[in-house]
Amino acid sequence: MSAPIRVLVCDDQMLIRTGLVTIIDAQPDMEVAGECGDGRTGVELAREVKPDVVVMDIRMPVLDGLEATRLLAGAGVPHPVKVLVVTTFNLDEYVYEALRAGASGFLLKDAPPDRLLHGIRTVATGAALLDPDVTRQLVGRYAARIRPAENTARDIPLTPRELEVLRLIADGLSNSEIAAALVISQETVKTFVSRILTKLQLRDRVQAVVYAYRHGLAT
Incomplete structure (x- = not known):
């Protein structure tokens, strides 16, 4: 069997973060490598535990998810990390800036669990996750x-x-x-x-x- 996908969850809302962790940990092909509630800790943890995918919220204290994504996956980063941005905000500007920052995918938090899991698996393979209609519009x-x-x-x-x-x-x-x-x-x-x-x-x-x-x- 191949090694499980190691996922780091970064979200400042504990209830949502706990839900994400529970869903991910229940998958036989995934494991939670860590969790945190702010972008700065997310960057530090990612560099320490080296996850396959970081599930990143945008609006977080200390350091927001966009800047954390730039530090982990942006241009010039020696060993970029795959980042899947998951947020409650569906404003085009957030999607655009997240992708410019180096994110490999973008999902809304109201997406069903199977779509989240599909997103993690997709991003982990090195593919991008963005619906074609969203791509065209964005x-x-x-x-x-x-x-x-x-x-x-x-x-x-x-x-x-x-x-x-x-x-x-x-x-x-x-x-x-x-x-x-x-x-x-x-x-x-x-x-x-x-x-x-x-x-x-x-x-x-x-x-x-x-x-x-x-x-x-x-x-």
Whole structure:
């Protein structure tokens, strides 16, 4: 059997934190590596216990979840930690800033337990968790803020086919939808996605979406 997914839970509301811990600990493929009620302690604990995934609230004392995420998963962090932001606030600004900070996924606290568990498992594999509709709405709304003045597509080190796949990722399409659109297999799509992330030195699909908008590949 593979080792369980080690999860660190960071939430300042004890009742919610206890509920998350209980749900996670009840899973045969997960274990709680620690819990805390503020972002600063979360950063310190994460560096100490080295969890596979940090479930992070946004509004917390001492250090909020966004800054804690930047310290754990942001650009330039030597050994980034996978962060799944779980919050009661569904404002687009929070989603946008969480993803910019380096979060691998975003869920609302009113999501059912199975969606939370699916999110943890998804993020633990290195994949991003963001519903395609949310991706389109979110990045589309903030496109003007993250897209440069000039189209820089000519400077991107991707083949025409890889650029095509990247554009479809930016449109929020899943692997199966991309496969159907290009009439190729899902395995081929996975290969293209892997090549794109490697060539562009990106962590996951969410970063690929932001990259596409920054380089004028999506509208």
